[in-house]
Amino acid sequence: RRGKMAQREQAQREVKSGRNVNKPQPGEAAQPAKASETSSEPQEHVPHLDELRWRVDVAISTSSMSRVLKPTVLMETTLTDGTIQTFELSVEKFHELRYNVARVLKDMEDIEKLNVMKIKK
Secondary structure, eight states: OHHHHHHHHHHHHHHHHTTOSSSTTTTOOOOOOOOHHHSSSSSOOOOEEEEEEEEEEOOOOSSSOOOOOOOEEEEEEEEETTEEEEEEEHHHHHHHHHHHHHHHHHHHHHHHHHHHHHOOO
């Protein structure tokens, strides 16, 4: 776990410093190119979800109301490029998100079952 955090912090420092991790720095040995880097067509790297952390907070009271008891869902996403996004959802929006993710996963499963998507040997 600590190793992963150290790698993420190093990646964030490299992104902030503008260091290109694909080019060797002075005094460093060149790394062999990956298959995707040797293609004549430019490859786009799209970061994907690396980690998702969440918690439920409940507001017990506010300065204007003595008793509120309103839950909210706090979510923090970390992408493979080190980008961290934190956001807050109402319970209603969280259920909408959960439903839509489940629906997309089901649609993907249905598409994978189609003969068009199967690889023939």
